[in-house]
Amino acid sequence: MTAEGPRTVRVEGAGFVPIGDPYAAFAAGVDPADEGAAITGVLLAPCEPTVVVGIAQNGPGHASPVQAWLKSPRTVTASGVPARLRRDAGATVAEAEIAVVIGRDTTGLTIETAHEFVWGITAVNDLSSPDRAAFDPRNFESKSGEGYTPLGPWVDTALSIDGDLPMRLSADGEVRAETSSHRLPMTLRECLAYVAGWTTLGPGDVVMMGAPFSQAPVRPGETVEVVIAGMRLTTPTS
Template identity: 35%
Template sequence: MRLAQIMSPQGRKEVVFKDNRWQVITDMFAQVLTFTGESFEDNGVVFLSPVQPRVILAMAHNGTPDQINNPAQAFHKSSRTAVGFGDSIYKDLRLGRLEVECELTAVIGKTARKLTLGNALEHVLGFTIGNDVTLPEQTPGDHLLLQTKNGDGFTPLGPWIETEFPNFDNSTMFVRVNGKQVIETSTNQLARGVAEQLVHITKYTTLGPGDVVLGGSPMSMYPVEPGDIVELEIIGLGVLINPIVKL
């Protein structure tokens, strides 16, 4: 099942893709979806961030299999960094190099605390694409990653949430800049899978519906400049497109 949030003439709408149309629903987190009867054609839909997360967490040093030897660690990003398909990522030229990172992103579906490997995935509504935008030149003096990870538009999400995505741990990922493919990688390169990530995080904090966890960059980072158009693709999850704009 494919869930999204779109902009309509009446404002933000939660929708599900059914019968080749985006059908409006009242609550994507409900156990049984309620349809309003309103729907939109697929062509021309304006996607917003598929959720408005209260909490955005991202895994650190989780991008290659050998990093399993590092202790599990996650960091916070401001919820204000979350944007959707087509929204701008802003580069402040004073702050050095800007990199995009294609990341498999878990969307939490229900309250999650002290999860186990056995039940962690039961708390995931589905998966989307996340772009963990980074200012790597800020990192040496920024151990808490405030400067590095929290610029305007630094967490694009979308274009939708896929609730049935069995290949989440072995899905091919692409990064394209201005139409040119610059990276091909796979979610199978992550040191810790989704269940392990959620077990670690919920040992220390509670996650709730709509919160997101970006799973780490399996060598999917690439430098970009104002004027570039970035496309991130994870096979089965669509393509997330965002422009880079000078701040």
Template identity: 30%
Template sequence: MRLIRFAYQGRSHYGVLDDDVVFPLTGPPVGDFALLKYCFSLSEVQLLAPCEPSKIIALGLNYRDHAAEMRMALPTEPLIFLKPSTAVIGPSTPIVYPPQSCRVDYEAELGVVIGRPVSKVSEAKAKNYILGYTCVNDVTARDLQKKDGQFTRSKSFDTFCPLGPWIETDIADPDNLVVEAILNGERRQHSTTQNLVFGVAALISFISHIMTLLPGDVIATGTPSGVGPMQPGDHIEIRVEGVGSLHNHVTR
């Protein structure tokens, strides 16, 4: 099932997408919700970011091939950082190149969307708290990351967290999916979540022992090798096997 957020006549709604038909929901797809008795064509609505996270928890160096690319040792524990909710945009919304930076990079990632509150969960039970999966572009001002020596400014600009195009609930094995980035039609990143240092269940368990995860929160599971710069005018596509494709343009 594909869960979406969409705008129609100036108002946002949650819904289910079946082929090109949008079935609105009575509310967010958590807890008690139901389908309404009318529908729209996909062409009638604008897709928004599929959830409204209170926080995005992202991972550094969580792909073996990316760590090798950066010539860095694999972490012994997940290396986590936060992106603000204000960085979130949806499909087809422009990524704005900030004037403070001279290099802005794409980072293709599998996103895990939390479905209900979770704190201190075991790895064995972690997947019971997953609503579904989405595509994430962990946009990064690489020059500012190197300058600052930490991640907050470089990862937090408005528009630096494209999500979407929907939440896919029917993924049997999130630790065996192809993740790709395509810049202006040319594939730049290509790997599989088999290369994750810490898999999805391990990440949920680890993070939930630090902070409570709330419905709609997103874990961006890390990026594979091949990260690189984008320029104003570029088109970036993030693909995750079984989930979908997230398209955005870059602008000043």
């Protein structure tokens, strides 16, 4: 956010360089062009998804090796924005996850071609109230707290969905979970193909890849930090 309103930028050192529409550039197979000199401002969430999909890693023996659910895009917030944890929904769990940001219409996406539809990767903290799952197996209540999807701080367009991306969850400086994407039961490609096989995603939509080994309880007042491949997403809580 700048004094003149929101701008799309690329990060260069400690500054921000305005760029053109990144999704139009992605569809054309080129890098977005710079649009002026570096500016100052505050980072907002790095995309405005119409659809946010969560992946449930169900593991061996389940009727489906991977399933998906939907989360309201209105729960998306930027790095550094405080989240008030619900007191009426039991314990709160923070989940350090890889978020894949879609670059274009996913019609035709398969396991083999999934990388052609991915604009980039960012970090997401899928805050959850798991005690509500016993009453609401569809995840609406457990996932819909205000500000329960911190996303960012930016999208890394150079990361590969095939790489072994480090994932770490900390609270008040204490590491509570640490893993990497190659420990996910289903690959990022398989998850994307599963989702695209049921619904069409578009530019800016987000698929959260699950956190079977990167989640931990958090308490009000703690500052939660999710680090994905060097991207540091911070969420103070109250």
